[in-house]
Amino acid sequence: xxxxxxxxxxxxxxxxxxxxxxxxxxxxxxxxxxxxxxxxxxxxxxxxxxxxxxxxxxxxxxxxxxxxxxxxxxxxxxxxxxxxxxxxxxxxxxxxxxxxxxxxxxxxxxxxxxxxxxxxxxxxxxxxxxxxxxxxxxxxxxxxxx
Numbered sequence: 001x002x003x004x005x006x007x008x009x010x011x012x013x014x015x016x017x018x019x020x021x022x023x024x025x026x027x028x029x030x031x032x033x034x035x036x037x038x039x040x041x042x043x044x045x046x047x048x049x050x051x052x053x054x055x056x057x058x059x060x061x062x063x064x065x066x067x068x069x070x071x072x073x074x075x076x077x078x079x080x081x082x083x084x085x086x087x088x089x090x091x092x093x094x095x096x097x098x099x100x101x102x103x104x105x106x107x108x109x110x111x112x113x114x115x116x117x118x119x120x121x122x123x124x125x126x127x128x129x130x131x132x133x134x135x136x137x138x139x140x141x142x143x144x145x146x
Contacts, residue, residue, distance in 0.1 A: 010067035011036050016136070029071075035086075035098060035135030036065065036073040043070045062093045076135075082120045084142030089129070098130040100138040 007029070009017035014033020021027045028039045041048040049072055053061060056074065065073040078086040084103045090096025103120040114121065130138040139145045 009033055009036075010069065010071070011065050011073045029073075030076060031073075032136055032139070034133070035076050035138075037076045038067075038071045038073040040071065042072040042074075044072070057088075059088055059090060059092070059096060063088065063096070078139070078142075078144070080142070080144070081118075083144055085122055086135075086138045086142065097132070098135055098138045099127055100130060100141045101127045102142050 003019075003021040005019050006015065007017050007019045008015055009029070009031040012031060012034035014031055016033045017029055017031040019027060019029055026040045028037070030037045039048075042052070043049065044066070052074070060074050063075055067073060075088040076086070077088075078084075080103070082103055084101050086098055086100045088096055089099040101122045101124055104123040104126075106114055106118060106121050110121075111118075128138075128141055130141070136145060
């Protein structure tokens with residue numbers, strides 16, 4: 001049975017942690033307070049975690065937080081084709097920020113440069129940085145929150 005609720009984030013203590021229990025018998029957590037995500041499969045020595053670690057950028061790996069239940073929390077990456085994207089950007093765990101980029105409509109004269117059917121592109125010219133605790137502000141910047 002699928003279930004959605006808000007819970008307390010075990011990484012940052014925020015009460016804005018979205019919990020989604022799937023029909024596949026695992027639970028996903030996305031904290032809108034800190035911007036980190038995990039699921040009940042993301043525990044040490046799990047095949048799922050190992051697969052994630054193979055493709056993650058080094059900074060994402062460095063920022064992983066392991067909670068008291070052994071779940072590995074990592075920064076979220078948001079990519080919504082007509083709104084924008086949010087990702088971690090920086091040189092180290094001491095020097096990083098959230099970067100938010102708004103999507104813009106593809107101009108008619110540019111459409112040949114994109115796959116057929118694409119209507120928007122990410123405009124790095126409007127990229128804006130947000131501090132670690134300002135993930136919700138980044139979501140607002142790209143239009144996902146009021």
